[in-house]
Amino acid sequence: xxxxVHIRVFIQSQTMELWQDETxxxxxxxxxxxxxxxxxxGSFKTPLGHFLVCEKFGDRVPRxxxxxxxxxxxxxxxxxxxEADLVVARILRLDGQDEENGNSYQRFIYVHGTxxxxxxxxxxxxxxxxMKIDDVIGLYELVPLNTAVQITPG
Numbered sequence: 324x325x326x327x328v329h330i331r332v333f334i335q336s337q338t339m340e341l342w343q344d345e346t347x348x349x350x351x352x353x354x355x356x357x358x359x360x361x362x363x364x365g366s367f368k369t370p371l372g373h374f375l376v377c378e379k380f381g382d383r384v385p386r387x388x389x390x391x392x393x394x395x396x397x398x399x400x401x402x403x404x405x406e407a408d409l410v411v412a413r414i415l416r417l418d419g420q421d422e423e424n425g426n427s428y429q430r431f432i433y434v435h436g437t438x439x440x441x442x443x444x445x446x447x448x449x450x451x452x453x454m455k456i457d458d459v460i461g462l463y464e465l466v467p468l469n470t471a472v473q474i475t476p477g
Contacts, residue, residue, distance in 0.1 A: 412436030
């Protein structure tokens with residue numbers, strides 16, 4: 324019987340756990356929304372509840388690839404200062420499975436790499452779950468489509 328892989332994200336501790344059956348495989352620091360939690364369109368809040376990884380973007384692209392509208396558009400240069408909020412390396416797109424978070428796909432809620440790794444561990448995103456670049460690349464390789472994701476306040 325295949326082993327079940329699932330992800331848990333905890334808003335309070337700004338952490339993500341990767342589980343296989345009842346075994347914790349890895350814990351990652353993350354960054355969720357600086358605006359708090361919620362599902363309102365245009366709120367830039369991180370939604371709570373149950374999700375599935377419904378799409379993955381970034382197969383075999385270079386480590387510092389940047390994306391716009393889920394398409395590779397260039398590479399981030401860490402030596403160039405900038406305030407832009409970039410989507411870097413890999414994208415796991417989330418589809419809400421609860422009535423309350425059913426608009427998450429249309430809101431473009433992702434797990435993705437960021438150019439603001441210094442803010443990982445604090446609420447700083449615009450609704451997505453940000454990860455360090457190397458962490459999201461590793462997670463991307465471990466997580467198949469339809470992986471269950473739960474985002475909770477605790």
